[in-house]
Amino acid sequence: MSLLPTMAEVLRQITKKPATNLFPAKYLPKSITGFLGKVSEGKAEINPPVITPENYRGKITYDRDACIGCKICMRVCPANAIEFIKETKTVRIYVTQCIFCSQCNDACPVQCLHMSSDFMLADEDRYSENLIVE
Amino acid sequence: MTSENKSKKAPYTIPIGPTHPALKEPILFTFRINGEVVEEVDFAPGKAHRGIEWMGMRRNPVQIVHLTDRICGICGVSHTFAFARAIEQIVGIDVPDRAHYIRTILAEFERIQSHLLWAGVAAHELGFDTLFNLAWRVREESMDLIELLTGNRVNYAIVQVGGVRRDIEEEKFARIKEGLRYYESLIDKLLKLFLHDKTINMRCRDCGLLTYDAALKLCTVGPTTRASGVRADVRLDSPYAAYGELNFDYVMPDLYTGETRGDVYDRIVVRLLEVAQSVDLIRQCMKQMPEGETLWETKMPKLLAACKKAEGEAVGRVEAPRGECLHYVRMNKSDSPYMWKVKASTYSNQLSWLEMLKGEQIADIPIIVASIDPCMSCTDRVAVVRDGKPDIYSKEYLHRLSVEKTRRLMND
Amino acid sequence: MIDVILAVVGGTIAVTIIGIIVGLVLLGIDRKFAAHMQARVGPPLRQPFIDVAKLMCKDSIVPENAVVSVFNAAPLIALASAVTLLLYIPIAGFYPLFGGLGDAILVMYILTVPALAMVAGGFASGSPYATVGAQREMVTMIAYEFPLAVAIVAVAWRFSMAGFSDPFSLATMAGVGSGVVVWDIVGPLGIIGCLILLLVLAWVTPAELSRVPCDTPEAETELCGGLVAEYSGRNLALFYLAGGVKTFAMTALGVAIFLPWNISWFIGITGWTALIADVVFFLLKVIVVMFFSVSLIRVSMARFRINHLVSLYWGYIAIAALVGLMMIILDVFMKGGVVL
Numbered sequence: 001m002s003l004l005p006t007m008a009e010v011l012r013q014i015t016k017k018p019a020t021n022l023f024p025a026k027y028l029p030k031s032i033t034g035f036l037g038k039v040s041e042g043k044a045e046i047n048p049p050v051i052t053p054e055n056y057r058g059k060i061t062y063d064r065d066a067c068i069g070c071k072i073c074m075r076v077c078p079a080n081a082i083e084f085i086k087e088t089k090t091v092r093i094y095v096t097q098c099i100f101c102s103q104c105n106d107a108c109p110v111q112c113l114h115m116s117s118d119f120m121l122a123d124e125d126r127y128s129e130n131l132i133v134e
Numbered sequence: 135m136t137s138e139n140k141s142k143k144a145p146y147t148i149p150i151g152p153t154h155p156a157l158k159e160p161i162l163f164t165f166r167i168n169g170e171v172v173e174e175v176d177f178a179p180g181k182a183h184r185g186i187e188w189m190g191m192r193r194n195p196v197q198i199v200h201l202t203d204r205i206c207g208i209c210g211v212s213h214t215f216a217f218a219r220a221i222e223q224i225v226g227i228d229v230p231d232r233a234h235y236i237r238t239i240l241a242e243f244e245r246i247q248s249h250l251l252w253a254g255v256a257a258h259e260l261g262f263d264t265l266f267n268l269a270w271r272v273r274e275e276s277m278d279l280i281e282l283l284t285g286n287r288v289n290y291a292i293v294q295v296g297g298v299r300r301d302i303e304e305e306k307f308a309r310i311k312e313g314l315r316y317y318e319s320l321i322d323k324l325l326k327l328f329l330h331d332k333t334i335n336m337r338c339r340d341c342g343l344l345t346y347d348a349a350l351k352l353c354t355v356g357p358t359t360r361a362s363g364v365r366a367d368v369r370l371d372s373p374y375a376a377y378g379e380l381n382f383d384y385v386m387p388d389l390y391t392g393e394t395r396g397d398v399y400d401r402i403v404v405r406l407l408e409v410a411q412s413v414d415l416i417r418q419c420m421k422q423m424p425e426g427e428t429l430w431e432t433k434m435p436k437l438l439a440a441c442k443k444a445e446g447e448a449v450g451r452v453e454a455p456r457g458e459c460l461h462y463v464r465m466n467k468s469d470s471p472y473m474w475k476v477k478a479s480t481y482s483n484q485l486s487w488l489e490m491l492k493g494e495q496i497a498d499i500p501i502i503v504a505s506i507d508p509c510m511s512c513t514d515r516v517a518v519v520r521d522g523k524p525d526i527y528s529k530e531y532l533h534r535l536s537v538e539k540t541r542r543l544m545n546d
Numbered sequence: 547m548i549d550v551i552l553a554v555v556g557g558t559i560a561v562t563i564i565g566i567i568v569g570l571v572l573l574g575i576d577r578k579f580a581a582h583m584q585a586r587v588g589p590p591l592r593q594p595f596i597d598v599a600k601l602m603c604k605d606s607i608v609p610e611n612a613v614v615s616v617f618n619a620a621p622l623i624a625l626a627s628a629v630t631l632l633l634y635i636p637i638a639g640f641y642p643l644f645g646g647l648g649d650a651i652l653v654m655y656i657l658t659v660p661a662l663a664m665v666a667g668g669f670a671s672g673s674p675y676a677t678v679g680a681q682r683e684m685v686t687m688i689a690y691e692f693p694l695a696v697a698i699v700a701v702a703w704r705f706s707m708a709g710f711s712d713p714f715s716l717a718t719m720a721g722v723g724s725g726v727v728v729w730d731i732v733g734p735l736g737i738i739g740c741l742i743l744l745l746v747l748a749w750v751t752p753a754e755l756s757r758v759p760c761d762t763p764e765a766e767t768e769l770c771g772g773l774v775a776e777y778s779g780r781n782l783a784l785f786y787l788a789g790g791v792k793t794f795a796m797t798a799l800g801v802a803i804f805l806p807w808n809i810s811w812f813i814g815i816t817g818w819t820a821l822i823a824d825v826v827f828f829l830l831k832v833i834v835v836m837f838f839s840v841s842l843i844r845v846s847m848a849r850f851r852i853n854h855l856v857s858l859y860w861g862y863i864a865i866a867a868l869v870g871l872m873m874i875i876l877d878v879f880m881k882g883g884v885v886l
Contacts, residue, residue, distance in 0.1 A: 010583035261849025
């Protein structure tokens with residue numbers, strides 16, 4: 001086996017558990033929306049994704065009441081994903097444009113912006129309610 | 135396809151790219167083939183041009199530093215690092231010592247994941263999918279650690295102008311050490327599986343040769359040049375961050391095989407040994423890391439104001455996993471830089487393809503192309519379009535353009 | 547007469563359906579084996595069926611500069627010839643449908659037809675990738691033909707030396723009816739010879755089936771599919787089916803020559819249960835042969851360059867085959883085993 005060291009390796013591996021993370025299901029369901037519907041009805045189970053660590057940078061959260069409208073977050077946002085709403089003196093964040101750098105979190109003088117651990121953000125509509133934070 | 139390509143008579147022309155299973159990023163190769171042997175090579179990069187520099191010149195340095203993360207998905211730290219170093223020199227920022235060490239640790243983790251990713255890709259190019267799966271599986275550990283330290287797996291956004299944005303707290307050390315032990319226990323197995331395999335030996339030994347002289351002449355960088363026996367490494371030649379205080383040496387292929395041939399095999403040797411070296415460097419960093427601040431200025435408006443006042447030009451150099459990564463920045467007392475130029479390692483390495491590919495077989499094209507670990511999105515800073523069609527700038531024309539630009543700048 | 551025609555037509559249709567189903571299941575099992583050896587879960591077992599169904603729904607695109615007739619005929623010929631193979635190979639200890647009409651030599655000739663059809667299709671598709679792939683396929687074919695021929699002829703010759711009247715018939719080799727297999731008639735030297743030939747056959751299989759490390763004609767990363775680069779839709783599905791059937795035929799050939807035992811006489815059952823037991827046992831043997839000659843080999847090495855492939859098959863494997871043959875000849879001269 002010294003010529004083909006991998007052969008011994010694969011033979012050892014065949015009895016072990018695969019490393020694949022089976023998220024969200026072991027095999028592709030016939031219909032994904034149907035599968036997700038079943039999951040929400042409690043008829044099927046979803047394999048959980050890998051746990052995110054502490055301080056993970058997921059979807060942004062915004063505390064509108066704490067915001068003082070200083071616009072510093074807009075100045076540091078690399079993606080220009082933050083829009084100022086004049087009427088209420090608050091901001092609106094477009095998650096589809098956000099690059100999850102969390103720089104606005106660091107810049108915010110009143111700590112009203114945070115990153116959650118929510119990363120399952122796929123949507124058919126880039127302006128859906130889920131993807132606009134305000 | 136042109137009529138020339140249709141001819142079945144030797145030598146015939148084979149295009150590889152812009153999209154092809156052998157290429158992970160778009161680039162167009164044109165080969166003149168005689169039988170199975172490559173007679174002539176030509177390549178046309180510029181297919182992944184996205185105008186990032188243009189975007190950067192409309193943003194302030196604090197924004198750009200995270201934009202540079204997006205130049206390339208693999209060497210995120212290197213680009214942000216090089217850019218931050220350029221800005222720090224212009225503004226005159228004194229980076230805290232602890233930040234230097236954290237930057238070094240992250241850069242080395244990036245090297246581990248980049249080299250393992252490359253090893254997997256190289257194995258796939260050889261048709262060896264088991265090693266591809268294995269290499270990418272063990273790469274996950276470094277990705278997990280990077281996620282733990284920075285908050286994200288790929289676009290780390292950790293380097294800030296004047297330091298790093300997150301400290302590595304004492305309680306994370308245990309987890310990091312666990313990861314380092316994992317790689318230390320694994321490196322022998324990786325070396326055995328990659329380097330002692332008969333089929334990989336057959337495919338990679340004396341394939342894609344780049345001699346010492348050619349490597350010097352073509353100004354190749356990084357593992358590509360070290361595999362040809364040139365002792366060059368930015369970390370040692372002009373130390374930055376914490377590298378000056380660490381104990382390490384150039385990784386040369388003869389450390390392992392006892393000789394330097396400059397073939398694809400030697401490039402595998404260098405990259406795998408660098409994984410072991412990176413683990414050692416991270417250990418040293420963790421031992422020597424001083425206490426203290428991690429940022430020069432935590433208040434963003436103050437940092438922006440300092441950048442706005444700055445004037446001058448600087449070059450930030452960093453040894454990315456693929457080789458030297460260079461950012462040139464010129465600030466002119468305004469929010470955004472007057473000029474920002476990125477020169478990634480593949481830009482220096484890509485001309486060595488012509489040298490390596492000539493006389494080799496079609497079968498070796500994928501592995502030779504992959505052997506310099508090309509990154510087209512790092513490299514492609516220009517795409518010439520005239521009248522809606524791709525075009526080529528000649529040397530004379532480019533020279534005239536530069537002269538004109540210099541005149542314009544002097545008159546400003 | 548009408549009975550014979552009906553039997554032949556019905557039998558052929560049955561063999562075609564069984565061959566395609568078993569072939570696709572084998573491909574699915576192979577993918578599962580490979581996945582688990584690479585620490586993956588892999589696709590579900592029915593994935594090859596899904597693939598074929600999907601390809602069948604898609605348009606077949608014919609390149610502008612292709613020779614249309616040859617381009618479209620090649621997949622059909624490949625599948626038809628692969629199915630024809632099954633008509634001559636004894637399966638699960640049954641007498642092959644056309645067993646009386648052809649022997650091992652014919653099988654060896656038919657084995658080249660799917661490959662030749664792919665070569666023709668590759669040249670006809672007018673793409674430089676396919677042309678290079680077709681050239682490589684021809685070279686590969688030349689390389690593995692010799693060891694394969696030596697392995698089969700050596701066994702047949704041994705049967706003739708043991709006094710069998712029809713030594714080249716695969717039914718004779720598989721011991722259909724007589725129950726005598728090659729291991730029963732060879733002496734100690736012959737056993738070593740046969741073991742070597744078995745290994746030779748196992749090594750010829752990946753080349754015959756164009757799998758890693760011998761997939762140079764299709765080489766995904768080099769030629770993006772090579773021979774089949776221009777094929778799509780139904781035509782590609784037919785090539786895929788032909789590949790599955792060929793996998794079954796090659797492994798069945800190996801089983802018929804070297805591992806032809808039935809389990810029913812061993813555990814002493816008769817009737818329908820015996821039939822089912824034999825079929826299951828045969829499929830198990832086929833899967834085991836496929837595991838060692840296709841799945842294990844394809845996950846544990848890199849792809850060969852075409853010159854490596856030629857030197858390996860013309861050099862080492864041909865020499866091994868000849869050594870096996872010499873052992874069997876010596877065996878006969880030293881009167882080991884059954885010699886007339």
